[in-house]
Amino acid sequence: MVNKMTNNAVTNNAAIDRPDPYAVPDAEVPIVDLSTFDTDPDGLSKALCDACATVGFVSVAGHGVDADLIQRFFAISEEFFRLPLEEKLKFRSPNDLLFQGYACPGTGPGFHTSERQSFNVFKFDTVADAIANGYPADVGAVFYDAIWPERPAEFPAIWREYYAAIEHIASRLLRAFERGLGLADGWFAPHVKFSPSTLAANYYSNDIDSGHEPSPFRFPAHTDEDIFTILYQDEGPGSLQLHQRGEGWRNVVPVPGTFVVNIGELMARWTNDKLRATPHRVLAPKNPAEERPRMSAPFFFKPDLDAVIGPIPELLDAGEEPRYETYTGRGWLRRAQENIDSGYDTSKQFAEREAADPTLR
Ligand SMILES: O=C(O)CCC(=O)C(=O)O
Numbered sequence: 001m002v003n004k005m006t007n008n009a010v011t012n013n014a015a016i017d018r019p020d021p022y023a024v025p026d027a028e029v030p031i032v033d034l035s036t037f038d039t040d041p042d043g044l045s046k047a048l049c050d051a052c053a054t055v056g057f058v059s060v061a062g063h064g065v066d067a068d069l070i071q072r073f074f075a076i077s078e079e080f081f082r083l084p085l086e087e088k089l090k091f092r093s094p095n096d097l098l099f100q101g102y103a104c105p106g107t108g109p110g111f112h113t114s115e116r117q118s119f120n121v122f123k124f125d126t127v128a129d130a131i132a133n134g135y136p137a138d139v140g141a142v143f144y145d146a147i148w149p150e151r152p153a154e155f156p157a158i159w160r161e162y163y164a165a166i167e168h169i170a171s172r173l174l175r176a177f178e179r180g181l182g183l184a185d186g187w188f189a190p191h192v193k194f195s196p197s198t199l200a201a202n203y204y205s206n207d208i209d210s211g212h213e214p215s216p217f218r219f220p221a222h223t224d225e226d227i228f229t230i231l232y233q234d235e236g237p238g239s240l241q242l243h244q245r246g247e248g249w250r251n252v253v254p255v256p257g258t259f260v261v262n263i264g265e266l267m268a269r270w271t272n273d274k275l276r277a278t279p280h281r282v283l284a285p286k287n288p289a290e291e292r293p294r295m296s297a298p299f300f301f302k303p304d305l306d307a308v309i310g311p312i313p314e315l316l317d318a319g320e321e322p323r324y325e326t327y328t329g330r331g332w333l334r335r336a337q338e339n340i341d342s343g344y345d346t347s348k349q350f351a352e353r354e355a356a357d358p359t360l361r
């Protein structure tokens with residue numbers, strides 16, 4: 001059931017003067033070269049943490065992923081998304097939170113604008129495989145067996161190759177975060193040994209009528225509910241925007257060949273907000289004539305179900321109070337599921353926070 005207070009808060013503030021989303025400046029997203037971790041680990045780690053402490057987003061070059069693999073991943077995914085809707089629906093996720101298979105507009109409160117479709121996969125093809133590889137027995141409560149499309153035929157192999165490449169970036173980034181934050185080498189490793197991370201491709205187009213109200217946003221404002229997200233976005237109209245605290249919305253201009261990394265809620269909690277989970281959204285092209293499908297590929301890096309996530313005591317300054325209660329990875333996923341089941345809507349939640357805090361506008 002949707003919370004009445006939430007609805008009222010949004011309705012009452014409908015008259016808030018919001019800046020034109022099409023007239024916002026470009027964000028200054030720092031670029032770091034991950035390959036320099038081998039030669040200058042302190043410099044790289046500091047640059048990474050500084051970017052994530054201020055902008056909350058960073059462009060990562062020197063990541064070692066072949067341009068050819070990125071190109072093949074995007075091409076095969078686009079081929080799938082261009083299949084007729086009836087065919088794609090055969091591979092539909094049994095639940096839109098749990099990120100398995102195809103998800104399309106019109107399903108899942110708050111998670112789909114009228115224009116976003118996605119395909120999602122976890123690391124293992126079967127729950128049994130995950131358990132055989134050390135995952136806890138209840139992993140089946142949050143993941144289903146992979147739902148691969150029948151065509152294109154190379155789709156599963158290319159997705160697996162891409163998943164492994166991005167997972168590798170995630171572990172290198174973690175080491176850099178440890179160093180930049182002043183944690184011991186390997187501090188994060190025990191918390192991500194059996195990570196339920198997911199890979200998605202988002203496809204934004206106007207070829208499905210979801211029945212939702214039209215919106216300038218292809219994906220409404222939200223923060224990511226993971227440790228961090230590693231995103232590749234294609235070029236073209238209809239852009240990603242981030243919310244710079246105290247300054248407003250900014251375009252995240254694609255930098256070809258780099259991944260955008262943004263801090264999620266769990267890293268913000270671990271660091272007591274020293275690293276920032278920056279709100280972001282995706283804007284549709286203003287001119288429908290410029291409309292063309294847009295694709296992005298987020299890898300949502302998540303902690304083990306057994307991991308405990310709360311402000312890390314050694315990161316708190318003298319006298320600094322922890323701002324967050326502690327969750328297990330499992331409890332965090334359950335909370336997200338409950339939010340979905342109760343009709344929680346990220347855009348409404350953001351509208352409420354925006355109404356209460358003018359610096360968010
Ligand atoms: O499509 C994009 O560029 C961003 C997508 C996003 O924020 C997400 O999937 O969480």
Ligand SMILES: [Fe+2]
Binds near residue numbers: 222224229
């Ligand atoms: Fe996101």
